[in-house]
Amino acid sequence: PVARPLAGVRVLLTAGPTREPLDPVRFLGNRSSGRMGFALAEALEALGARVTLIAGPTALAAPRVTEQVEVETALEMYEAVMVRAADCHIFVATAAVADYRPETPAATKIKKDAESLTLHLVRNPDILAAVAALSQPPFTVGFAAETDHVEAYARDKLLRKGLDMIAANRVGGDQGGFERPENALTVLWRDGRREFPLMDKTRLARALAQLIAERYQGRHAA
Numbered sequence: 001p002v003a004r005p006l007a008g009v010r011v012l013l014t015a016g017p018t019r020e021p022l023d024p025v026r027f028l029g030n031r032s033s034g035r036m037g038f039a040l041a042e043a044l045e046a047l048g049a050r051v052t053l054i055a056g057p058t059a060l061a062a063p064r065v066t067e068q069v070e071v072e073t074a075l076e077m078y079e080a081v082m083v084r085a086a087d088c089h090i091f092v093a094t095a096a097v098a099d100y101r102p103e104t105p106a107a108t109k110i111k112k113d114a115e116s117l118t119l120h121l122v123r124n125p126d127i128l129a130a131v132a133a134l135s136q137p138p139f140t141v142g143f144a145a146e147t148d149h150v151e152a153y154a155r156d157k158l159l160r161k162g163l164d165m166i167a168a169n170r171v172g173g174d175q176g177g178f179e180r181p182e183n184a185l186t187v188l189w190r191d192g193r194r195e196f197p198l199m200d201k202t203r204l205a206r207a208l209a210q211l212i213a214e215r216y217q218g219r220h221a222a
């Protein structure tokens, strides 16, 4: 028999990249494949949770979760999360959300007439920070993708955004992070930390899901 510590728990989880349109045929994107988030969504569902996955565009097959909602842009992801956030117990932000979007996408294909082209970008809302700032926030788990000062920047995000946990990974190197099948994580909370060495994202997701379940239950015991 499999232990189901998250039976009856509703989880909302974002995964994958976002696409910010420049014109009808082009977008600004990033290297997230969605693998880490999809694996985590399945691992949490396997622990008994009812997982709603809010996914940006990926090439992955639909994971075994309760519900999957597909979005494209950061603003669409923000809307899809905010209409559901009050109704979940745990929110996990695995998505690589674009921090900026082109202010006004061109209505027609941009022509290559000029020698140079300047894009004007505006800030997207921070979905994770908005959920953590709700008056009765769910248990919030963020990710931090950093190329340097990984733990220091992650701890800053944990405290600044008022999160319950943050899972930090190094990106942009030749191991782990975006696109690859493996990843390594340093998970931080206010008074603790745990290291997960480089391993397959499926295995890593199972270990992280267990830790989330433990910390979530600990919150109620406190």
Ligand code: PMT
Pocket (backbone or CB within 6 Å): 014, 016, 031, 032, 033, 034, 035, 036, 037, 074, 093, 094, 095, 096, 097, 098, 099, 124, 125, 126, 127, 128, 129, 141, 142, 143, 144, 145, 146, 157, 169, 171, 177, 178, 179, 180
């Ligand atoms: O998809 P894979 O190829 O498997 O790669 C996995 C991953 C590297 C994308 C994943 O492990 C990861 O690190 N996800 C977070 C990526 C990210 O955008 O990190 P960040 O440090 O820029 O953002 C911090 C946190 O705020 C994240 O939880 C992010 O989801 C959230 N955020 C950021 C901006 C924004 N506008 N809204 C948000 O919710």
